[in-house]
Every structure is written in structure tokens, then in C-alpha cells.
Amino acid sequence: MLVEWMMNGHAxxxxxxxxxxxxTILIVGICYTIFDLGFRFDVAWFLTxxxxxxxxxxxxxxxxxxxxxxxxxGIYVTGSSIIGGGVKAPRIxxxxxxSIIFCEAVAIYGIIMAIVxxxxxxxxxxxxxxxxxxxxxxxxxxxxxxxxxxxxSNLFCGICVxxxxxxxxxxxAQNASLFVKILIVEIFGSAIGLFGVIVAILQAxxxxxxxxxxxxxxxxxxxxxx
Amino acid sequence: xxxxxxxxxxxxxISLFLLCVIAAAKSDEQVPLVAWxxxxxxxxxxxxxxxxxxxxxxxxxxxxxTALRTAPLSVDxxxxxxxxxxxxxxxxxxxxxxxxxxxxxxxxxxxxxxxxALVSTLLQNQIDAAPLYMNPDTLAQLRLNASVAAxxxxxxxxxxGADMMSTKEVLSGNDEVIGQVLxxxxxxxxPYTAVFTALWPSRVIEEASPAVHSVWSRSLxxxxxxxxxxxxxxxEFKEKGSTCILLWAEKLVVSQxxxxxxxxxxxxxxxxxxxxxxxxxxxxxxxxxxxxxxNYEDVLNYRSFxxxxxxxxxxxxxxxxxxxxxxxxxxxxxxxxxxxNGSRYIYAPAEYSYRCESVSSSRYPQLSPHSDxxxxxxxxxxxxxxxxxxxxxxxxxxxxxxxxxxxFTPGIWMGLVTSLLMVLVLTYGLHMIMxxxxxxxxxxxxxxxxxxxxTE
Numbered sequence: 138m139l140v141e142w143m144m145n146g147h148a149x150x151x152x153x154x155x156x157x158x159x160x161t162i163l164i165v166g167i168c169y170t171i172f173d174l175g176f177r178f179d180v181a182w183f184l185t186x187x188x189x190x191x192x193x194x195x196x197x198x199x200x201x202x203x204x205x206x207x208x209x210x211g212i213y214v215t216g217s218s219i220i221g222g223g224v225k226a227p228r229i230x231x232x233x234x235x236s237i238i239f240c241e242a243v244a245i246y247g248i249i250m251a252i253v254x255x256x257x258x259x260x261x262x263x264x265x266x267x268x269x270x271x272x273x274x275x276x277x278x279x280x281x282x283x284x285x286x287x288x289x290s291n292l293f294c295g296i297c298v299x300x301x302x303x304x305x306x307x308x309x310a311q312n313a314s315l316f317v318k319i320l321i322v323e324i325f326g327s328a329i330g331l332f333g334v335i336v337a338i339l340q341a342x343x344x345x346x347x348x349x350x351x352x353x354x355x356x357x358x359x360x361x362x363x
Numbered sequence: 364x365x366x367x368x369x370x371x372x373x374x375x376x377i378s379l380f381l382l383c384v385i386a387a388a389k390s391d392e393q394v395p396l397v398a399w400x401x402x403x404x405x406x407x408x409x410x411x412x413x414x415x416x417x418x419x420x421x422x423x424x425x426x427x428x429t430a431l432r433t434a435p436l437s438v439d440x441x442x443x444x445x446x447x448x449x450x451x452x453x454x455x456x457x458x459x460x461x462x463x464x465x466x467x468x469x470x471x472x473x474x475x476x477x478x479x480a481l482v483s484t485l486l487q488n489q490i491d492a493a494p495l496y497m498n499p500d501t502l503a504q505l506r507l508n509a510s511v512a513a514x515x516x517x518x519x520x521x522x523x524g525a526d527m528m529s530t531k532e533v534l535s536g537n538d539e540v541i542g543q544v545l546x547x548x549x550x551x552x553x554p555y556t557a558v559f560t561a562l563w564p565s566r567v568i569e570e571a572s573p574a575v576h577s578v579w580s581r582s583l584x585x586x587x588x589x590x591x592x593x594x595x596x597x598x599e600f601k602e603k604g605s606t607c608i609l610l611w612a613e614k615l616v617v618s619q620x621x622x623x624x625x626x627x628x629x630x631x632x633x634x635x636x637x638x639x640x641x642x643x644x645x646x647x648x649x650x651x652x653x654x655x656x657x658n659y660e661d662v663l664n665y666r667s668f669x670x671x672x673x674x675x676x677x678x679x680x681x682x683x684x685x686x687x688x689x690x691x692x693x694x695x696x697x698x699x700x701x702x703x704n705g706s707r708y709i710y711a712p713a714e715y716s717y718r719c720e721s722v723s724s725s726r727y728p729q730l731s732p733h734s735d736x737x738x739x740x741x742x743x744x745x746x747x748x749x750x751x752x753x754x755x756x757x758x759x760x761x762x763x764x765x766x767x768x769x770x771f772t773p774g775i776w777m778g779l780v781t782s783l784l785m786v787l788v789l790t791y792g793l794h795m796i797m798x799x800x801x802x803x804x805x806x807x808x809x810x811x812x813x814x815x816x817x818t819e
Contacts, residue, residue, distance in 0.1 A: 147794060176682065176712050177769070186773035187780075195781065202788070224815065 189277025190258070196284025197255045200337070203288030204247020204295070207330075211240035211299025218303035222310035229309045232316060236302025239327045243295040246334045250287040254280050254337075257344045276344050283337040290333020297326040393417050394479050395438045396560035397459070399468035418474040420481055438472045440534060455535040458542030459559065479560045483516060490514055498540075502547050517544060595635040597750070599759055600646045600655055606756050607648040608655045609716065611635070613748035615670070617694060619663055620741045628663050630670065645669070651676050653687075653753030662696070669695040674753035676713045685713035687754050692730055694742055701738035703730040711765035716752035719767035721745070729767070 169175055215236045223230045257280065261273045305319035396418075412418055441447075441456070454460065483494055494514045497505070502515070519537040541559070548555050597611035615630040634641045634657060645656035653674040662668035671693035678685050689709035694701040708729040711717040723745040724730040732739035752761050771779070 147797065151790075176684070176765075182769075183773070183776060187777050188773075191777045191781065195784070224813075 185274070189261075189273050192277035193254070193258050193280035196281035197251050197258075198284070199281075199288040200254060200284035201247045201251040201288075204250075204291035205244050207292035207295025208240050208244035208247070209295070210292075211243065211295040211297075211302065212237055214296075214299035215240060215302035215306065218306040222306050226310035228313070229306055229316075233302070233306045233309060235320065236298065236305055236323060239298045239302065239323055240295055242327065243291045243298065243330045246330055247287060247291050250283065250334060250337050250341075254283055254341055257341060279340050279344060283340040286340065287333045287337035290336075291330050294326060294330030294333070297329070298323055301326055393473040393475060394561045395441065396423075396471045396474045396479060396558065397463070397468065398471075398556065398558040399463050399466050412471060412473070414472075416473065418471050420475065420477060423471075423474055423479070423482070423485065455531055456538050458538050458545060462541070462545055462557070474560065482558065482560065483514075486514055502544060506551075595637070595639075596759065597761065598634060598641065598643075600643050600648070602646075602648055606759055607753075608646065608653055609750075609752045609756055609759070609761055610655060610672070611748075611750045611761075612746050614746065616743075616745040616747075617663070617670070618743040618745070620743075625743065626663055630657070630659060630662065633659055645671075648753065650754075655751075655753070665696040667695075667697060669693070671695065672751065672753075674751075676754050686710055687713045687717075689717070689751070689753075691733070692744065694739070694744070699738055701742045702733035703739050703744065704733055705730045707731075708767065714755045715763045715765045716750055716761040717767070718750040718761075718764035719746075720749075721747055722749045722767075 169178060215233070219230060219233045219236075257276070261270075301319065301323045305316055305323065308319055309316040412422070447454075487494060490512045492512055492514045494516045496516045496518065498517060502517075517540065519540055545557075595611075597609045599606045600608040600610075612631060612635070615634060616627055617630060618625045618627040620626075633639065642658035643656060644658060645654075647654050653672075653676075655672040655674075657670040659668040659670070660666065671691075672689060673691040673693070674687050674689050676685055676687040687710065688706040690704070690706045692703040692705055694703075703724055705722075709717055709719070709722065719729065721727070722729045723743065724732070724739070725743045725745065730744055750761060750764060755762060
């Protein structure tokens with residue numbers, strides 16, 4: 138079985154790349170140790186010299202992109218099932234769009250958080266750690282953390298809702314009474330995405346009360362116009 | 364020269380002579396010189412100098428008829444502003460070009476600036492006339508007599524700080540004045556010969572020092588190594604007979620901001636070199652604290668001047684080794700002190716020396732003023748090819764030099780991190796797409812085709 142797995146072209150490529158990567162790291166590490174240059178490996182230098190803007194923007198990017206990946210994955214799984222099941226049982230088409238909407242909500246959480254986090258990003262003056270100040274470093278790392286939090290939560294939430302929705306569509310095609318029960322499972326799945334949003338808001342809100350105000354405004358907007 | 368006298372005798376040439384204001388130039392700088400004559404007059408034919416040849420005083424004398432001088436001028440100015448790249452309309456030398464095209468001309472791209480300084484004297488001798496200093500307004504009022512040779516000098520306007528007017532505007536203004544003068548001369552139908560040059564160049568191209576590998580120009584290796592300059596040994600401070608602090612720098616430049624500009628002074632010649640013994644009194648070193656005091660006299664008009672490097676050696680728990688930092692750099696001048704912090708960037712393990720190509724308080728600053736109100740805000744320090752060791756000195760050589768340049772700069776690291784993230788995303792996405800397969804579970808090539816009812 139291992140041989141079969143190895144024969145897969147992808148596996149060869151991935152193992153090759155991983156081996157090269159770790160070999161480089163190992164050899165560089167050994168050389169640094171031999172020549173007593175270990176002091177050059179300085180994580181603190183990396184964290185203080187890299188710009189907080191990089192971290193903030195990575196957070197914003199990851200927030201939206203990972204959420205969209207989750208939503209897309211979910212929609213693709215559910216959508217294929219609905220369309221496939223709808224061939225023989227056309228009545229399932231309309232009802233099961235609710236599953237698609239649950240997946241879409243995950244993407245909406247992502248974009249809301251990306252906008253909220255990006256609104257918190259401001260210019261700062263300063264080139265040295267002292268002049269940049271702890272607040273700006275904290276802001277950069279908070280935004281990165283918030284983006285990562287909401288991104289990964291929504292990614293797995295979207296996948297979860299998608300697979301459950303796919304099961305719901307196929308079960309509904311067999312037996313119409315099953316749909317409502319499975320919908321409850323889907324709601325639980327959707328809640329975990331919301332957890333991610335809440336925690337991300339908490340992380341970002343340390344950067345000012347502005348975050349809460351924006352979030353409320355936007356949520357109000359969404360609820361009203363849905 | 365004989366030809367010149369004949370010419371002046373015959374046609375009663377009137378010379379125009381423009382001179383610019385200000386100072387003496389270093390004798391090894393070059394300025395360009397261009398000369399032309401009005402209609403009906405030809406410059407005596409002369410061999411153009413070969414490229415790269417600098418015309419000396421004697422050669423200039425032999426080349427010369429009259430001279431027009433102006434604000435500092437360089438060959439590069441003609442190239443930059445003369446519209447030579449096809450953009451004729453941008454040329455600031457419109458009048459000059461018109462004059463040169465309409466008559467014979469002489470172009471000497473590289474004349475020794477000491478020669479141009481003597482042009483007026485040379486012309487005086489040749490024409491036997493005292494120079495008249497004029498500007499275009501007074502020229503319009505003057506009645507020129509075509510039968511008598513005269514020497515007219517025009518100082519072309521040049522504003523005193525180069526930052527007030529750009530070179531292009533200055534040259535454009537000069538060209539206008541030239542145009543006015545030439546048109547007046549033409550209106551009065553006076554034959555003339557004109558010379559346009561400068562006392563010193565507007566930009567100096569530094570000669571590559573033969574000992575240094577020049578990256579800007581190529582030359583034969585042999586020509587570079589004419590006199591190999593030996594590097595000076597590092598400065599040593601000995602306490603109780605054994606060397607305790609080592610210092611080396613190629614340049615130790617201190618600058619103070621006084622009355623609107625920076626005044627610089629390089630302390631390296633007084634610190635390093637054969638037979639140079641700088642005064643190190645006040646220096647001390649022990650296990651944890653090193654202090655190197657360099658005492659100078661008469662620097663930037665200060666009677667006593669001190670440059671002090673303060674280094675400390677401490678044990679740091681997290682890395683479990685001793686590091687030394689250059690905490691402060693003091694400048695003491697006549698009792699006042701300017702202090703710079705340096706501990707953020709200038710550090711190395713205590714066993715090694717610290718070396719940096721450029722330690723300065725201005726460009727990519729490694730030294731910053733101790734506080735907002737410190738005197739250091741009026742000073743700039745710039746140390747080139749700087750190496751220092753305050754602890755663990757064995758003998759007169761430096762230990763391993765921990766360089767300030769890291770393998771990757773922070774920018775490179777940021778790029779690598781972001782690129783790595785994107786490559787991971789791309790890999791994951793590619794993997795997903797490549798393993799999509801159409802479902803073939805219910806394929807039954809022998810069975811009937813699926814029928815999709817048209818109506819529900």
C-alpha cells in the first residue's frame with residue numbers, strides 16, 4: 138500500500154519538497170552551530186524588525202481568503218449533491234437552498250471581519266522598536282491573530298456545513314421528513330463559525346471601541362436587509 | 364598667438380568676456396570651455412584636444428581668443444540640459460546653440476580650472492586692453508567702436524545656494540543673458556569672439572582611488588595598483604601593559620549644524636596612521652565596563668574635543684551568554700556634551716568584535732540622540748568601516764568580527780514569509796483541483812441511458 142501511495146505523482150512531489158526543505162534547515166543549523174554563530178538566529182530580531190503592517194495585512198488577507206475557501210468548499214459539496222439528487226427528486230431543489238445559505242453566511246462573516254480589522258489599521262510613525270511602541274506591535278499581532286482565528290474557524294465551519302448539507306439533500310431525496318432533523322445538525326455546525334467571529338472581535342476590540350461600533354452597524358445592516 | 368594679434372589688428376575685434384563671481388578652485392578640477400565667434404570672423408583653426416586630455420594654462424593660452432565665463436559649469440551640464448537626447452525643445456542652451464551653429468566654434472570639454480581662472484589675464488595680455496565689467500543693460504547703452512579691440516567681461520548670474528535654484532534654471536537664465544548680449548552685439552554690427560566657461564565645476568567626478576576596487580568604472584588592474592596604500596593598524600588602548608580596547612575606522616566624521624549648514628570634520632587622520640599617537644587619557648576598561656576616550660584639539664573651532672565610546676558587558680539569561688553593547692557615544696566639546704544611544708544596534712557577543720560598514724546618526728541611523736533636547740540633535744556622527752572591541756582582547760588583532768549586516772534583511776524575511784504562505788496556499792489549491800475526478804460509480808456502458816423527464 139505504501140508503494141501504491143508512493144506511486145502517486147503528488148506524493149513524490151510533496152515528499153521531495155519537504156525533504157529538501159528540512160535538509161536545508163538541518164544543514165544551515167549544523168553550520169551555524171559548528172561556527173558558534175547560533176547567536177545570529179534571533180527570533181526577537183525578526184519579530185521587532187518586521188513591520189507590524191505585514192502582520193496586520195496578513196491577518197486581513199487570511200480572514201477573508203480562508204473564510205471564502207470554507208464557504209466555497211461547502212457550497213461545492215452541497216451544490217453537487219442537490220443538483221445530483223434533484224435529477225430524480227426535483228422537489229428537493231428549493232428547500233435545500235437553505236444549506237447553501239448557511240455556507241454563504243460563513244463567507245459573509247469573513248468579509249465583515251476583514252473590513253472591521255482593516256478599519257483598525259492606521260499609520261504610525263517610528264522606525265525603532267522604542268518609537269514604534271508596544272501598542273503598534275500589539276496592534277499588528279492582534280490583527281494577525283484575529284484574522285487567523287476567524288479564517289480557520291470559518292474554513293472548517295464551511296466544510297462542515299457543506300458536508301452535512303450534502304447529506305441533508307440526499308436524505309431529503311429519499312425521505313422528505315428527514316430534512317428538518319438534519320437541518321438542526323447544520324445549525325450546530327454553523328454556530329462554530331460564529332464562535333470564531335466572536336473571538337476575533339474580542340481580539341480586535343482591544344485596539345479600540347471603534348471595532349464594536351462598526352460590527353454593530355454592519356450586523357444591523359445585514360439583518361435588516363436580508 | 365601671433366595669428367591672434369594679426370587678427371585683432373586687422374579686424375578690430377571686440378572681445379566679450381564674461382566672468383562669474385566667486386572663489387578659487389582646486390587645481391585638479393576640470394571645467395569645460397566653449398568659444399565661438401560672430402559672422403565674418405573665424406577662429407584660428409586649432410587642433411581639438413584628445414578626449415580625456417585636460418587643457419593646461421599654457422595650452423589654453425594658445426587656444427584662446429576671448430572668454431565668456433559664468434556660474435559653475437560641467438560637461439555633464441551640457442549633456443543633461445542641452446537637449447542632446449532628442450528633446451531639443453527642453454534644451455536650456457537655445458541661444459548658445461544658435462550662436463555655435465551660425466559660426467565657427469571651439470569646444471574644449473576639459474580645461475584645468477586654474478587655467479580658466481587666468482583667462483582674463485591671458486586675454487588682457489593678448490589684446491592689450493583692460494577688462495570692462497558689464498551686464499546686458501550697460502552694454503545696450505555703450506557705443507561700441509568696431510575698430511578698437513576691447514575686452515568685455517560679463518558675470519552671469521548665479522544664486523548662492525544650490526538648493527534655492529535648480530541648476531537647470533540657473534543655466535537657462537545664463538542662456539538668456541547670453542542671448543541678450545549677442546543680440547545687442549548683432550544690432551550694433553560689431554564682430555566679436557566670445558568665450559563661455561566657468562571658474563569651477565558644478566559637479567565634481569571623484570577620481571577612483573587606485574587602491575580601492577572601483578565599482579563604477581572599469582580600468583586595467585595594473586593601473587589600479589600603482590601605489591598600494593597599506594591599511595593602518597587599529598588603535599590600541601593598553602591598560603597595565605596589555606591591550607584592552609581596539610578600534611578601527613576608515614573615516615570618523617563628526618558634523619555640527621551651524622548657521623544653516625553642516626560643518627564636517629574627519630578625525631581619522633588624527634587617530635590612525637604611522638606615527639599618529641592620539642591622546643587616550645581618560646580611557647579605562649575592566650571586566651564589565653570599557654570606556655575609550657579620544658582627545659583632540661582644535662576641531663571645528665573647539666579648543667578641546669573628545670570622542671568617547673562607552674561599552675558594557677552583561678550576562679543575558681535567555682541566551683545564556685555574555686554580550687557587549689555600545690551604550691553611549693559622547694562628544695565633548697569645550698565643556699558641553701552631546702550623547703548618542705547606540706545599544707539598539709551596536710551589540711555583539713562579548714567574545715567577538717563588532718564591525719559595521721556604516722555607523723551613523725543620519726543614514727540608516729544606528730546612533731540616535733539620547734533625548735529630544737540633547738545637544739546631539741545638532742550633531743551628526745558618521746563612522747565608516749568601523750570595528751571596535753572592548754572586551755576579550757588578546758594581542759593587537761581583532762577577534763572574529765560580528766558584522767552588523769545580517770544574512771537576510773527584515774524586508775527579505777517579510778517577503779519570504781509572505782511568499783511561503785502564498786506558495787502553501789497555491790500548493791493546497793492545486794492539490795485539491797488535481798484530485799477532482801468525475802464520479803464513475805454509476806456508469807454502466809451497457810445499460811440504458813438516463814432519461815430526464817421534461818416535466819416534473
